[in-house]
Amino acid sequence: MNSNPASTTNLPGAAGATEVVPASSPTFSPLYQQIKALITQGLESGEWKPGEMIPSEVELAARYKVSQGTVRKAIDELAADNLLVRRQGKGTFVATHNEDRVQFRFLRLLPEDGDLHPHVSRLLECRRLRAPAEIARQLDLKPADPVVCIKRLLQFDGETTVFDEIWLPGAVFRGLSAERLADYKGPLYAMFETEFGTRMIRASEKIRAVGADPAVAELLGVAAGSPLLSVERVSYTYGDRPVEVRRGWYVTNGYYYQNDLS
Structure with a gap:
């Protein structure tokens, strides 16, 4: 029996690609953190500009091939970091310094x-x-x-x-x-x-x-x-x-x- 099992993680945004990460690896990051990093890359590159609405959770889940719940957790953290702003009934927007708050x-x-x-x-x-x-x-x-x-x-x-x-x-x-x-x-x-x-x-x-x-x-x-x-x-x-x-x-x-x- 293998006493040191490895977990296989699909890489978001790379269809069919897998990454084998030892379960005990200190570098392993939860999937929602990987999605958070990918969304942050989109913000940094200017794919979504300040004040613009980003794609919906459903669209991002399809894009990164993960569950909607995983995307929601990533967005929750980005909102807590003041990088994104949720607006009830409207969507999620890139935060901007032009907003009073x-x-x-x-x-x-x-x-x-x-x-x-x-x-x-x-x-x-x-x-x-x-x-x-x-x-x-x-x-x-x-x-x-x-x-x-x-x-x-x-x-x-x-x-x-x-x-x-x-x-x-x-x-x-x-x-x-x-x-x-x-x-x-x-x-x-x-x-x-x-x-x-x-x-x-x-x-x-x-x-x-x-x-x-x-x-x-x-x-x-x-x-x-x-x-x-x-x-x-x-x-x-x-x-x-x-x-x-x-x-x-x-x-x-x-x-x-x-x-x-x-």
Whole structure:
């Protein structure tokens, strides 16, 4: 008797092909995870663009030669990852940064009344330069590769509340300029998605309390040494590829930083 049986798994999307995986193999992934990876590949390649409806569960099940339940589980995870959005009675759509609920997913500063207030962005600077060593490391670039540096202020209810310093890989954001930023009406991440084909999928943040240095204090209209919230974020696109380093300084008088843990 064979004491180490192997399981045979049909490869989705490859008719007749099989893959023999030892039952004890640590690299084995459930079938729905394989389908999730295939759908993600379609999203990354642009087969289904932001805001577009993807095929139905029945159609995807037929395409990948799996059960509808397997597809549903894959889509459930992609929706939980904010890559897809289910709309009751309409279908499943590719998430986009043009949706209000997605816009506020990455902007976590909320007023004490809990309501989402619109903000105004004031561009201070947009220039191309050689990547500083730390920025190159965080963006997985070679030293001195080109980057784009954006500096801006965000105003809520007429009050300057956030100073952002944003670093982007120059090769990905070729052609980004102060003029294009000034002409675009909408969220910054929506512009990156629409005009540069780069969608922010997830972000990792480090937060700490700091005293405002004189230059930042002047921009935010507070006294030097005033308490600020410092937020450093690295944002990733498909394939866990870093495409943004953002350093923000937040005035939190009347505001708090909300994060949902799950």
